[in-house]
Amino acid sequence: MISGRVWKFGDNINTDLILPGHVMFLADEERQRYLFQANRPEWINLVRQGDIIIAGQSFGMGSSRPAALALRNVGVTCVIAESLGRLFFRNAVNFGLLVLECPGIFAAFEEGQNATVSVDDFSVRNDATAKTLQAKPVPKSLLKLMLGGGIFPVLERDGLIASALPPTAAKAKK
Amino acid sequence: MGQTIAEKILSRQNVASRPVKAGDLIDADLNGLLVLWWPAIRNVYKKIGFKNGPPTVWDKEKAYLMLDHYQPPVDEAYARGNLEARRDAARLGLKHFYDSEMGISHHMMMDYGHVRPGELLVGNDSHVICFGALNAAATGIGNDEEAYALAFGKLFFSVPQTIKVVLRGKNPNYPIGKDIILYLAGKYSDSFAQNRSMEFVGPLASDMDLATRMTLADHAVELGAKFGLFLADDKTLEFVRARTDQPFETTAPDADAEYVQTIEVDCDAIGPQVAKPFRFDNVSPVGEVSGLKVDQARIGSCANGRFEDIEIAARMLKGRKVARGVRFYISPASMAVYRQCAEAGLVADLIAAGAQFQNPGCTICGRQVVLNEEVCISSTTRNSRGRMGGPSCSDAKIYLAGPATVTAAAIAGRIVDPREFLHD
CATH class of the missing domain: 3.30.499.10 (Aconitase, domain 3)
Structure with a gap:
């Protein structure tokens, strides 16, 4: 179960809004300060670890830039939208951010209410109204990546790539 | 099946x-x-x-x-x-x-x-x-x-x-x-x-x-x-x-x-279209926005930076000039396209008409600034808030259109139906 405070964003929140192109070359920690700067500049100061984003149609449409990573890094644990941009979805899988498509979700929540998401049955509950919606299931293999921290942490745990342990620890291991 | x-x-x-x-x-x-x-x-x-x-x-x-x-x-x-x-x-x-x-x-x-x-x-x-x-x-x-x-x-x-x-x-x-x-x-x-x-x-x-x-x-x-x-x-x-x-x-x-x-x-029935700020699907026929004054006009990007996209600009500007007060930028999609344009004499003609050539690449579609006070008509890919210049330029108005409509605006200094320049 994932539970958190809801932020609402509307339709067509594209990657130019989520993560502007001109900060592409900054380090991850600096880059994420620019989240939603064009449409909601105060948000970055208000978001907390564990928050959930609920959005309208086509959240994340647009470019390949690592918008999902930036959202995860500032504490967002889940994005639930009426529909998702396909490249944003792929990025979310690979960067380890839980994202779900859930028709009807936008109208079911007011900003600031609490949402509880089950990754077993993909239900989304509004804790304030007790209304429950059904998100579209994510295939198991992709869910494993989303919940496991993304593509490389999962490969590492599966023993498919060398561990990224600090150099001293790696040496001691040998 | x-x-x-x-x-x-x-x-x-x-x-x-x-x-x-x-x-x-x-x-x-x-x-x-x-x-x-x-x-x-x-x-x-x-x-x-x-x-x-x-x-x-x-x-x-x-x-x-x-x-x-x-x-x-x-x-x-x-x-x-x-x-x-x-x-x-x-x-x-x-x-x-x-x-x-x-x-x-x-x-x-x-x-x-x-x-x-x-x-x-x-x-x-x-x-x-x-x-x-x-x-x-x-x-x-x-x-x-x-x-x-x-x-x-x-x-x-x-x-x-x-x-x-x-x-x-x-x-x-x-x-x-x-x-x-x-x-x-x-x-x-x-x-x-x-x-x-x-x-x-x-x-x-x-x-x-x-x-x-x-x-x-x-x-x-x-x-x-x-x-x-x-x-x-x-x-x-x-x-x-x-x-x-x-x-x-x-x-x-x-x-x-x-x-x-x-x-x-039925593409014969479409005519020139324009996407207004700040969405790709905020579209109307060019007639609905005609008359709007533009500060910048741009041809380029992966969407419209080929030879044919630049050739139309040269054809329409033949015997004409870019309007005073309009910066008309052209960026070929690649060096191969640039060379093709140069060999056909388009580069010289367009520069003589007042257009500015810039490096092939992606600058024209994003990093190059449009200020909040300005209007840009562009054949590039996207027109969302802050696309050209970042969040501090999120009110800059980007209109997307085909290269003929962009060129027409560069000539007239305002958005117009490009077909009025295509008959002669």
Whole structure:
């Protein structure tokens, strides 16, 4: 179960809004300060670890830039939208951010209410109204990546790539 | 049941060697991988313990490393990224490395013969989808996944449903690709092809030149699509065979392929279209915005930076000048296109008429600033808030239009129907 405070964003929140192109070359920690700067500049100061984003149609449409990573890094644990941009979805899988498509979700929540998401049955509950919606299931293999921290942490745990342990620890291991 | 182009290509590339249908989730072998943003890819490897970048790549001949977007570098970090790529390309023994060449990498891929009909390619830029103009299934991925693909040469794909778009009508005497795609966005919304493949077919699709097909295939992503595909015909084969002797398998849909939607478009009835701020689907016919004064006009980007997109500007400006107070910028999609324009005398003519040529590349579509007080009409890819100049320029007004409409605005100093300049 994932539970958190809801932020609402509307339709067509594209990657130019989520993560502007001109900060592409900054380090991850600096880059994420620019989240939603064009449409909601105060948000970055208000978001907390564990928050959930609920959005309208086509959240994340647009470019390949690592918008999902930036959202995860500032504490967002889940994005639930009426529909998702396909490249944003792929990025979310690979960067380890839980994202779900859930028709009807936008109208079911007011900003600031609490949402509880089950990754077993993909239900989304509004804790304030007790209304429950059904998100579209994510295939198991992709869910494993989303919940496991993304593509490389999962490969590492599966023993498919060398561990990224600090150099001293790696040496001691040998 | 027959198969769509997407289903055929993904069946052929399916790791499990089984035919696929829409809805299947598969692993597929890649025919090619376009790698850009090398410092970002290198960084992914660094994070997982390879401090000097990838130790090896899956296939030295199928990974195409191109340093593009903003060349030559104007800051040290970007130049250093080029240097690291140069060293890594040599160390890894990459056969195809384009060293900080000015241009847009996805167009360089086509210009250098690295995109062939029937292939499956990906790259870490959303607009690699434009390879569909050459009958190749291509789509964008993010950097972490790009690093993964570089090591393993295969990725998961959900096999998309397909929307068939039947294009009818005559080629007008100006490039019409942008007008068609904006019309589709305006009518069906900018997400109606979300996660789907689009097949552009019909008599006009056959009649149109490759540049126009590239505009449509490129912009399929602005409608949310995974692939934007054309059939391979004589024009395709002539272009591809002049550039590569690698074998390939052109791919057409079966007659009984299943489509989620079929759209018939009478392109004669469309006319010039304009996307108003700040959405790709906020579209109206040019007449509804005519009279609006513009400060900048731009032709370029992966959507409209080919020879034909620049030739129309030269043709319309013959005997005319760019209006005072308008900055008219032109950026060819690649050095190959630039050369073609130079050889045809277009560069000299356009400069004489008051246009400004800038480096081939992506600057014109994003980094180049439009201030909040300004209006820009542009043939580039996107018009969302802050697209040109970042969040502090989020009120800058970007209108998207085809190159004829952009040129007409550059001549008139305001948005006008380009057809009034096309009769003589």
